[in-house]
Amino acid sequence: KNQVEQSPQSLIILEGKNCTLQCNYTVSPFSNLRWYKQDTGRGPVSLTIMTFSENTKSNGRYTATLDADTKQSSLHITASQLSDSASYICVVSARGSTLGRLYFGRGTQLTVWP
Amino acid sequence: KAGVTQTPRYLIKTRGQQVTLSCSPISGHRSVSWYQQTPGQGLQFLFEYFSETQRNKGNFPGRFSGRQFSNSRSEMNVSTLELGDSALYLCASSSGQTMNTEAFFGQGTRLTVV
Numbered sequence: 001k002n003q004v005e006q007s008p009q010s011l012i013i014l015e016g017k018n019c020t021l022q023c024n025y026t027v028s029p030f031s032n033l034r035w036y037k038q039d040t041g042r043g044p045v046s047l048t049i050m051t052f053s054e055n056t057k058s059n060g061r062y063t064a065t066l067d068a069d070t071k072q073s074s075l076h077i078t079a080s081q082l083s084d085s086a087s088y089i090c091v092v093s094a095r096g097s098t099l100g101r102l103y104f105g106r107g108t109q110l111t112v113w114p
Numbered sequence: 115k116a117g118v119t120q121t122p123r124y125l126i127k128t129r130g131q132q133v134t135l136s137c138s139p140i141s142g143h144r145s146v147s148w149y150q151q152t153p154g155q156g157l158q159f160l161f162e163y164f165s166e167t168q169r170n171k172g173n174f175p176g177r178f179s180g181r182q183f184s185n186s187r188s189e190m191n192v193s194t195l196e197l198g199d200s201a202l203y204l205c206a207s208s209s210g211q212t213m214n215t216e217a218f219f220g221q222g223t224r225l226t227v228v
Contacts, residue, residue: 034217036219041202041222041224042221042222043118043120043204043219043220043221043222044157044204044219045219046216046217046218049216089156089157101159101170102147102159102217104156104157104158105156106156107156
């Protein structure tokens with residue numbers, strides 16, 4: 001069964017600190033993995049998208065890693081800011097499917113305190 | 115360029131009524147997909163349209179239907195509303211040309227059924 005599991009479910013950190021969010025998936029055959037940031041009541045916004053051959057991708061203070069062998073990904077946030085408070089969603093697509101067949105994790109709710 | 119536009123942003127309906135939500139994709143994008151997001155279930159795929167044809171469908175009852183017009187705008191209809199249909203409904207657009215195509219989400223329509 002194709003699934004995407006994220007941990008932790010929620011996380012509280014102090015402003016300026018770093019944090020790492022985890023994503024494990026069983027989607028097969030794998031095509032790509034995406035990380036989205038979703039502010040409360042808003043639509044998700046793409047942070048990174050990685051294919052099988054990519055194992056690291058950065059977007060400003062966000063760095064995503066992918067280990068396709070162990071089917072794990074992580075999102076590292078450096079020097080957190082109050083505006084980083086949001087839900088971070090890991091999304092995996094299977095090869096051979098179209099955009100409609102995306103598998104979503106439940107998200108990690110990150111809260112950054114001053 | 116303009117992003118994905120969803121209307122209305124908020125909607126309150128009573129049980130048994132029907133509702134139509136609208137999604138205007140990014141200019142030039144031919145793929146539109148719809149998702150339901152609830153606190154308990156996270157993001158769940160409803161259906162995807164590409165060039166006016168339904169390309170994929172999720173596991174939702176027949177009360178949920180959609181269509182896409184020649185200008186790629188899409189509508190989603192829910193008939194005989196139930197309390198459990200209360201959710202944030204998101205649409206995403208992409209060019210839909212390759213598996214690694216970026217998906218852009220709208221701000222969503224918050225539907226409350228009372």
